[in-house]
Amino acid sequence: MTTPPTTTPPPAGQAAARAPQQDRSRATRRRLLEAAVECLAELGWNGSTVSVVAERAGVSRGAAQHHFPTREDLFTAAVEHVTAERLAAVRAHADELPAPGPRRTEAVVDMIVRLYTGPLFRAALHLWVAAATEEPLRERIVALENHVGRESHRAAVDFLGVDESTPGVRETVQATMDMARGLGLANLLTDDSARRAGVVRQWARVLDATLGTAG
Amino acid sequence: MTTPPTTTPPPAGQAAARAPQQDRSRATRRRLLEAAVECLAELGWNGSTVSVVAERAGVSRGAAQHHFPTREDLFTAAVEHVTAERLAAVRAHADELPAPGPRRTEAVVDMIVRLYTGPLFRAALHLWVAAATEEPLRERIVALENHVGRESHRAAVDFLGVDESTPGVRETVQATMDMARGLGLANLLTDDSARRAGVVRQWARVLDATLGTAG
Numbered sequence: 001m002t003t004p005p006t007t008t009p010p011p012a013g014q015a016a017a018r019a020p021q022q023d024r025s026r027a028t029r030r031r032l033l034e035a036a037v038e039c040l041a042e043l044g045w046n047g048s049t050v051s052v053v054a055e056r057a058g059v060s061r062g063a064a065q066h067h068f069p070t071r072e073d074l075f076t077a078a079v080e081h082v083t084a085e086r087l088a089a090v091r092a093h094a095d096e097l098p099a100p101g102p103r104r105t106e107a108v109v110d111m112i113v114r115l116y117t118g119p120l121f122r123a124a125l126h127l128w129v130a131a132a133t134e135e136p137l138r139e140r141i142v143a144l145e146n147h148v149g150r151e152s153h154r155a156a157v158d159f160l161g162v163d164e165s166t167p168g169v170r171e172t173v174q175a176t177m178d179m180a181r182g183l184g185l186a187n188l189l190t191d192d193s194a195r196r197a198g199v200v201r202q203w204a205r206v207l208d209a210t211l212g213t214a215g
Numbered sequence: 216m217t218t219p220p221t222t223t224p225p226p227a228g229q230a231a232a233r234a235p236q237q238d239r240s241r242a243t244r245r246r247l248l249e250a251a252v253e254c255l256a257e258l259g260w261n262g263s264t265v266s267v268v269a270e271r272a273g274v275s276r277g278a279a280q281h282h283f284p285t286r287e288d289l290f291t292a293a294v295e296h297v298t299a300e301r302l303a304a305v306r307a308h309a310d311e312l313p314a315p316g317p318r319r320t321e322a323v324v325d326m327i328v329r330l331y332t333g334p335l336f337r338a339a340l341h342l343w344v345a346a347a348t349e350e351p352l353r354e355r356i357v358a359l360e361n362h363v364g365r366e367s368h369r370a371a372v373d374f375l376g377v378d379e380s381t382p383g384v385r386e387t388v389q390a391t392m393d394m395a396r397g398l399g400l401a402n403l404l405t406d407d408s409a410r411r412a413g414v415v416r417q418w419a420r421v422l423d424a425t426l427g428t429a430g
Contacts, residue, residue: 042348043348044344044345044347044348046261046348047348122347125344125400126344126347128400128403128404129259129340129341129344129403130259131404132259132337132341132403132404133257133258133259133261133262138404141404142404142405145404145405168417168420170413171413171414171416171417171418172417172421174410174413174414175394175414175417175418175421177397178394178397178398178401178414179390179393179394179397180397181396181397181400181401182392182393182394182395182396182397182398182399182400183393183397184397185340185343185396185397185400186393186396188343188344188347189343189346189347189353189356189357189360190357190360195389198385198386198389199386199389199390199393201386202383202386202387202390203386203390205383206387206390206421206425209424209425210421210424210425
């Protein structure tokens with residue numbers, strides 16, 4: 001890893017003013033996106049207005065609307081941004097997974113299931129269910145869901161180290177993602193972690209037997 | 216099947232008036248419960264008020280409130296009632312399932328998944344997600360979820376004909392129910408039936424290999 005120099009000579013002329021302003025704008029945008037996911041997870045769609053998010057992010061309502069003209073823009077972008085960050089973080093820590101074998105399989109299933117049982121999934125679930133009855137949201141959430149689903153599926157295939165050209169492998173990985181989604185739903189109202197741990201352990205054994213991931 | 220006699224002698228005295236009145240009351244209650252599930256599935260929690268349900272059921276608002284004093288009473292009872300009816304219907308048709316073997320396993324997985332991909336699941340999902348942020352609903356939905364989850368799990372064990380005292384069997388059945396729930400969620404905004412058919416088929420093969428249900 002290369003470390004950035006501790007001091008950078010300031011760029012000359014107009015750029016000097018523009019660069020920090022762009023940084024501030026990016027930081028504001030990021031705070032809004034993160035606050036939006038927190039609000040959705042805690043308050044649901046009804047309680048999550050642009051004003052509530054702006055206040056939590058410490059940003060004026062006007063600034064929030066400059067970045068995201070509509071409520072749908074803000075929340076769709078928020079779930080997309082935080083999901084991309086989470087997937088990137090998971091990929092960045094992939095080298096900490098155990099070597100191929102049963103311990104790796106269980107670690108991968110656990111990692112996938114964690115993606116679906118935290119505040120991000122809770123936020124996405126509120127948005128998803130709202131989209132079922134709110135037309136302006138529906139189309140955007142369908143597109144988001146396709147994109148996120150593809151990325152998550154690809155990550156699972158990479159981490160499990162399986163070959164999707166083998167018949168049944170693709171569907172087994174899909175079933176794993178569906179199960180993770182179901183576990184996320186089961187965790188919405190109560191702490192389901194004890195039951196979930198048993199399901200994850202058993203699922204990993206089933207995958208080892210089905211996909212040959214036991215090594 | 217025995218057919219009821221076409222004419223029944225009316226019971227004597229007060230009971231004569233009471234019996235048809237009780238029948239009418241039960242029929243009204245039933246219409247309200249069915250209309251409540253339809254409304255929830257189509258309109259979500261926000262759009263499903265007692266008035267909307269009463270109108271759909273062709274019942275006065277006062278009569279609806281006589282049967283169900285609060286909105287929470289009505290919708291919790293509705294999801295419980297329709298789920299019990301669906302499970303009873305599924306059990307009544309159990310003898311139409313193929314004999315034990317791979318065809319039966321796939322038919323059972325398909326049957327479980329159908330429970331989670333129709334309007335009833337959609338209604339339950341709206342109620343479930345509303346309960347995450349509405350305190351008066353939460354406790355009741357947690358109790359409902361426990362009850363329904365237990366009943367569905369028991370039906371799955373019976374239909375698959377597996378023995379839960381064998382290590383891993385209980386968790387494999389739980390994973391199947393979680394997967395079905397995840398498939399339900401995946402079907403909320405788009406028609407997921409083509410992808411789902413592949414997952415169901417593959418999952419049945421995995422169960423046959425894991426549980427020995429191939430016969």
